[in-house]
Every structure is written in C-alpha cells, then in structure tokens.
Amino acid sequence: MTEEELAPSGDELIYLQLRERYGQGPHKAVPAEAVVAEAADPAHPWHNRFEWDDTAAARLYRLEQARHILRTIKITVQARPDSRVRVRAAVFLPSQSGYVHTPQVLRESDLRAEMLVQAAKELSALRAKYAVLTELADVWDLIDTHPRIRVATAAENPG
Numbered sequence: 001m002t003e004e005e006l007a008p009s010g011d012e013l014i015y016l017q018l019r020e021r022y023g024q025g026p027h028k029a030v031p032a033e034a035v036v037a038e039a040a041d042p043a044h045p046w047h048n049r050f051e052w053d054d055t056a057a058a059r060l061y062r063l064e065q066a067r068h069i070l071r072t073i074k075i076t077v078q079a080r081p082d083s084r085v086r087v088r089a090a091v092f093l094p095s096q097s098g099y100v101h102t103p104q105v106l107r108e109s110d111l112r113a114e115m116l117v118q119a120a121k122e123l124s125a126l127r128a129k130y131a132v133l134t135e136l137a138d139v140w141d142l143i144d145t146h147p148r149i150r151v152a153t154a155a156e157n158p159g
Helices: 010-022 032-039 054-072 102-107 109-129 134-145 147-156
Strands: 074-080 083-088 090-093 098-101
Touching (some): 054 083, 054 090, 090 102, 090 109, 102 109
Antiparallel strands (some): 074 083, 090 098
C-alpha cells in the first residue's frame, strides 16, 4: 500500500483532528461533549448525524433510556437441568418490533432461531471490534467451528 492509500480520510481524519484538538490525558481520550460541540456547527460533516431539535432529541433520549431499563432487568432461568443463570428478562426481536420475555423466546423455535441469528451477528460485531487482540484468536476459532453458530450465521446470510 502507498502512503496515500494509508492516509486517513473522511470520518477517520475528522476523528484524528478532534483527538488533536480535544484529546485529554496521556492517551488523548476524546470526550463525547467535544464531538457534540464541533458537530453543532451546521457546516461540520457530522452535523446531520445529530438530532438538533430539542423536543425530538428529548423523545429519542427517553426511548434510549427505556431500552436501557429493559436491557438491565434480570431474571433467573434454568439453563440446563443442573444450572440456573441470570439473563436479561426480555430480548429485543426485530420481527416483534419490541422486547419479548426471554423464557418465551427460548420456548418458541422461531423466536429462539431469531435470537440465535442475533447472537451470531453480535459475536461477529464483537470479533470485528476486538480483531486486533490476538489473545482472542482461539475464541474466534471455536466460534468459527461451532456448528450451531455456523447454522445461525447461514440463516443470517442465505445464499
């Protein structure tokens, strides 16, 4: 690759500029407040990624707070005959446009299959996020070769 191909552009370049301008501490951590402050300028490339109408933004924030509440409620379920585990009380399923009680999801094969596909997507996202950690290579190999995960991934990406 040439230097030009490796040169940052777009969002990466904007991030690096924010890091230089606002980075805090020895690791130059960029506070979210700095991003909002910069993007408040209508000319900023990220301006349209924000909701600037305070009424609409407040409604969206309350919805996110409601999702957070639903994600943090825990129940105990029988995972195997000899073990019980604490899990989220409800799981968001796109097909249901909302949160469904976890025991119900586990009982109904179509909902369970959707949850498994969702889990495979989340594992894939986790893998992408932590791809640089070579210490996790064995974990990814196990996931890649696990037959149930392969089935869920195949269901996610037919064809």
